[in-house]
Amino acid sequence: xxxxxxxxxxxxxxxxxxxxxxxxxxxxxxxxxxxxxxxxxxxxxxxxxxxxxxxxxxxxxxxxxxxxxxxxxxxxxxxxxxxxxxxxxxxxxxxxxxxxxxxxxxxxxxxxxxxxxxxxxxxxxxxxxxxxxxxxxxxxxxxxxxxxxxxxxxxxxxxxxxxxxxxxxxxxxxxxxx
Numbered sequence: 495x496x497x498x499x500x501x502x503x504x505x506x507x508x509x510x511x512x513x514x515x516x517x518x519x520x521x522x523x524x525x526x527x528x529x530x531x532x533x534x535x536x537x538x539x540x541x542x543x544x545x546x547x548x549x550x551x552x553x554x555x556x557x558x559x560x561x562x563x564x565x566x567x568x569x570x571x572x573x574x575x576x577x578x579x580x581x582x583x584x585x586x587x588x589x590x591x592x593x594x595x596x597x598x599x600x601x602x603x604x605x606x607x608x609x610x611x612x613x614x615x616x617x618x619x620x621x622x623x624x625x626x627x628x629x630x631x632x633x634x635x636x637x638x639x640x641x642x643x644x645x646x647x648x649x650x651x652x653x654x655x656x657x658x659x660x661x662x663x664x665x666x667x668x669x670x671x672x
Contacts, residue, residue: 526618527643529650530597530610533585538643538650539608541616543599550594550609567607574598576607577659601656608655617650619643624652 527538528547553565553576562582566573576596580588588594588611596607624641638658643650 525624526616527650527652528597528616529614529648530595531612531614532579532583532610536614536648536650537610538617538652539597539599539655540640543601543655545598545600545605547613548596548598548607549592550590550596552590553607564609569598569605569607572605574605574607576609578609580609580611599655601659606659617643617645619645619652 526541528541528544529536529538531537551567553567555565556563559565562577562579564576564578564581566575568574578588580586588609590609593612594609595613596609597613598605598607623644625644627639627642638654640652640654643652
């Protein structure tokens with residue numbers, strides 16, 4: 495039964511006055527990020543890139559690997575390079591302890607482990623909570639950052655992890671895959 499006070503539009507679904515179903519571009523605006531710590535700063539990576547979170551285990555070292563590539567681990571038959579983001583960002587040397595974790599991410603066709611100081615939570619950010627990144631002289635080129643996320647009194651540096659790790663992945667591109 496159709497009531498005049500109903501919230502549903504009486505017009506056909508293709509009418510311009512009706513509510514539209516969310517489009518792909520709308521859903522891309524609202525994003526979920528896994529928040530993690532590096533030193534005193536909080537970062538975020540798109541949750542859709544995260545495969546799993548593992549406790550830190552010492553990887554098998556690779557000869558002549560760059561300093562930020564700690565080595566590789568065998569993850570259910572897949573050889574996964576392990577990158578220490580603290581070293582990559584030239585932060586103070588990390589102490590690997592019980593809080594240290596590896597975020598396993600899918601970057602293009604690759605699986606990569608990222609060593610971080612700890613993870614906190616998954617945050618859903620609306621477009622108004624994401625601010626443009628100012629031009630900074632930091633460890634990140636502006637194309638490697640999606641935005642600065644603001645949640646209550648927290649500020650997160652939101653990484654475009656695929657773009658950021660492109661150079662490192664080129665370095666380990668010849669790592670065999672099972």
